[in-house]
Amino acid sequence: MNKNIVCIGAGYIGGPTMAVIAKMNPDRRVIVVDINKERIAAWNSKDFNLPIYEPGLVEIVKEVRGRNLFFSTDIKKAVRDCDIVFVGVNTPTKMFGKGAGRASDLQYWEATARNIKDWAKCPKVVVEKSTLPVRTAAAMDAILNSEVKVRGESERRMFTVLSNPEFLAEGTAIKDLLDPDRVLIGGPQDTPGQAAVQAVVDIYLGAAGNWVPRTRILTTNVWSAELTKLAANAFLAQRVSSINAIAGLCEATGADVDEVAQVIGADKRIGPKFLKAGPGFGGSCFKKDVLNLVYLCETFGLHTAAEYWMGVIKMNDHQQERIVSRLFKEMFNTLANKKIALFGFAFKADTGDTRETPAGTVARLLADEHVNLTITDPKALGNAKNDLRDLKGVVYEIDPYKAAKGADAVVLMTDWALYPTLDWAKIYATMRKPATVFDTRNCLDATNLRKLGFRVLNIGK
Ligand code: UDX
Ligand code: ADP
Numbered sequence: 001m002n003k004n005i006v007c008i009g010a011g012y013i014g015g016p017t018m019a020v021i022a023k024m025n026p027d028r029r030v031i032v033v034d035i036n037k038e039r040i041a042a043w044n045s046k047d048f049n050l051p052i053y054e055p056g057l058v059e060i061v062k063e064v065r066g067r068n069l070f071f072s073t074d075i076k077k078a079v080r081d082c083d084i085v086f087v088g089v090n091t092p093t094k095m096f097g098k099g100a101g102r103a104s105d106l107q108y109w110e111a112t113a114r115n116i117k118d119w120a121k122c123p124k125v126v127v128e129k130s131t132l133p134v135r136t137a138a139a140m141d142a143i144l145n146s147e148v149k150v151r152g153e154s155e156r157r158m159f160t161v162l163s164n165p166e167f168l169a170e171g172t173a174i175k176d177l178l179d180p181d182r183v184l185i186g187g188p189q190d191t192p193g194q195a196a197v198q199a200v201v202d203i204y205l206g207a208a209g210n211w212v213p214r215t216r217i218l219t220t221n222v223w224s225a226e227l228t229k230l231a232a233n234a235f236l237a238q239r240v241s242s243i244n245a246i247a248g249l250c251e252a253t254g255a256d257v258d259e260v261a262q263v264i265g266a267d268k269r270i271g272p273k274f275l276k277a278g279p280g281f282g283g284s285c286f287k288k289d290v291l292n293l294v295y296l297c298e299t300f301g302l303h304t305a306a307e308y309w310m311g312v313i314k315m316n317d318h319q320q321e322r323i324v325s326r327l328f329k330e331m332f333n334t335l336a337n338k339k340i341a342l343f344g345f346a347f348k349a350d351t352g353d354t355r356e357t358p359a360g361t362v363a364r365l366l367a368d369e370h371v372n373l374t375i376t377d378p379k380a381l382g383n384a385k386n387d388l389r390d391l392k393g394v395v396y397e398i399d400p401y402k403a404a405k406g407a408d409a410v411v412l413m414t415d416w417a418l419y420p421t422l423d424w425a426k427i428y429a430t431m432r433k434p435a436t437v438f439d440t441r442n443c444l445d446a447t448n449l450r451k452l453g454f455r456v457l458n459i460g461k
Contacts, residue, residue: 003028004082005203008112010034010043010071012052012173012284012353013129013166014088019060020177022069024206029068031082033075043071053352053379056174079119084199086164087112088129093288102295104133104288113143120158125196128163133230133292137161137186137222160196162187163222165229170283171350183217186225230296233289234309239274240281241315247277247460248322257460258442277460279358279413279440280319282347287313287356320358323411323459324365327438330457331409335369339407339432343400344414345377345384352379358440359413360387367391376403378416401427409436415443428452 005021007014010032022030034040042051044065048058061069072078079085089112094105109130116126126144128137144159163186168176183204187197197219204212220228243261250257257277265272281287290312297306328335347357354360359375366373374395375384381396388394397403400419404410404427412419420443428435437449438457446456 005030005084005086006078006082007032007086007088007129008034008075008079008116009088009090009130010036010039010051011088011090012170013168014086015043015050015052016054016057016168016173017088017129017166017177018086019057019064019069020174021203022064022067023060024208024211025203026064026068027207028203029070030064031070031072031078033072033078035073035075037073040071040073054173055171055350060174075115076119079116079124080121082124083122084125084127084203085116086127086129087116088166091130091132091288093291099295102291102298104292106132106136106139109136110139110143113140116159117144117146123158123160125199126159126161127200128161128226129166132163132226133296135223135226137163137226160188160192161222162193162196162200163225163229164200165225167229167232170353171348178211180212180216183212184220184225184228185217186220186222189221230289230293233285234293234312236274237281237286237290237316238309238312240276240278240286241312243275243277244280244319244459245315247319250460251326255460260460277442278319278415279323279362279459280316282355282357282359283353284355287316317361320361321365323362323438323440324369326457327366327409327411327436328369330436330438330455335366335371337370337372338409339372339374340366340409340411341374341376341400341403341407343376343403343410343412343419344380344416345375346380346414346416349415349417352383354380354383354387357387357413359384362411362413363388363391363394367394374403374407376400377414378418380414401430405430406432407435408432409438411438411440412444413440415441420444424449424454425452428454 005028007018014032018030018032039051042049048062050058050061089108091104091106091109094100094103126140141161165184185197185200187193201217204217205214246260247257250260261275264270265275290309294306294309331338342359342363345354345357345359346352347354363373374397376397377384381398385396400422434455436455440459442458446458449456
């Protein structure tokens with residue numbers, strides 16, 4: 001059996017996933033391809049200046065690149081030479097026409113399906129990795145299997161389409177891949193479908209059979225796998241919105257949201273994770289997946305369910321508006337010409353990713369108030385500059401001490417481990433008084449900050 005694997009799309013999903021697949025399957029050749037030449041050049045760079053930052057990623061790429069992991073722009077050749085194709089191209093929210101602002105834009109994905117069809121010379125297993133709205137595997141199946149039949153075997157499908165949604169979280173991607181809670185593979189229930197599922201199960205078992213335990217590899221039909229991905233992310237997003245909704249009530253009534261969350265999480269039925277109040281969720285998946293779910297519900301006439309899930313997004317947007325209005329109130333109802341330093345711009349710690357970051361929304365709301373904005377972040381300054389390129393006068397500063405110099409307020413947006421370790425007395429000394437810290441992640445020692453002289457704001461306290 002040809003053991004080559006190709007992954008189309010060398011992004012946040014394709015890159016790390018294939019690096020770990022190559023590590024755990026040294027007997028297979030894994031090729032990651034992309035239309036973006038710069039991205040591929042970065043993956044191939046001599047000094048391992050990779051296009052994305054993930055703890056532990058560079059070490060694995062150093063181990064496997066050139067051994068059995070390769071990055072290339074020759075998509076045609078790679079597709080022709082393999083028998084399993086993973087598709088990890090981006091499916092951003094559609095911004096035009098039907099379903100605008102809700103549905104996924106599938107144009108990149110459809111182009112990929114058509115290319116695979118045109119280039120393939122032998123039967124292939126095609127595995128969806130991108131988050132796709134439910135039932136797109138059927139569309140992919142229809143495109144791929146139109147006009148093509150395996151010579152002499154008219155009954156046999158040329159392509160078998162599976163869904164293998166990715167559950168990795170950024171910042172812990174390598175850990176999540178090496179030791180996943182579960183791997184989900186959805187496939188057709190017929191014999192060739194089940195053979196294709198087994199081929200992908202074998203990849204996750206690893207060459208030595210010691211990667212993912214078989215009991216954690218769950219197989220379902222294709223539709224269940226696709227819907228599970230959306231539902232799982234919607235449940236997680238909903239938890240964040242739920243605790244943030246409680247946070248507002250805590251601020252109004254004098255309760256402490258961290259205490260409330262701790263007690264709620266002690267109930268084994270609920271569990272302690274994903275109950276941290278903060279500036280709201282960001283990242284490429286949560287908003288997009290919840291919006292997809294809303295769109296699906298609307299499509300099937302389930303309007304109350306659509307409204308329910310839309311509430312998760314509304315609550316999230318409200319959280320960022322609330323942060324700015326509290327700051328406004330705290331700073332004597334005017335922010336114009338005050339200097340505010342945003343500590344952190346990434347949507348969470350340990351990533352340089354800024355897609356849908358709450359810090360972006362807060363920065364724009366502050367700019368509307370004519371704030372002099374300085375942004376600092378250890379990994380995301382490049383992306384921040386690009387995201388806010390239309391805003392004039394924003395200062396980008398890697399050094400948090402310099403960023404805070406002369407500021408009226410520091411607004412901590414990202415829970416980087418670095419921030420609680422800073423010398424806050426030194427920061428206080430250089431700020432304009434009264435000096436305010438708004439810790440939207442509740443990760444600083446508020447008692448100590450108050451002792452130093454800061455006015456301190458928290459979420460849910
Ligand atoms: C998420 C899912 O966790 C992952 O399974 C899926 O494959 C992709 O989407 P990711 O977006 O990388 O992963 O980050 P995640 O750690 O889930 O955090 C999402 C957002 O929620 C972040 O902005 C984070 O700061 C926020 N969050 C998370 C909270 O505000 N409170 C919490 O308790 C947890
Ligand atoms: P994700 O978070 O889903 O991995 P990214 O945007 O990080 O999303 O990565 C998706 C990658 O897919 C990008 O590098 C993009 O250039 C690539 N891509 C999009 N369309 C195609 C295509 N038709 N062929 C090959 N690569 C593609």
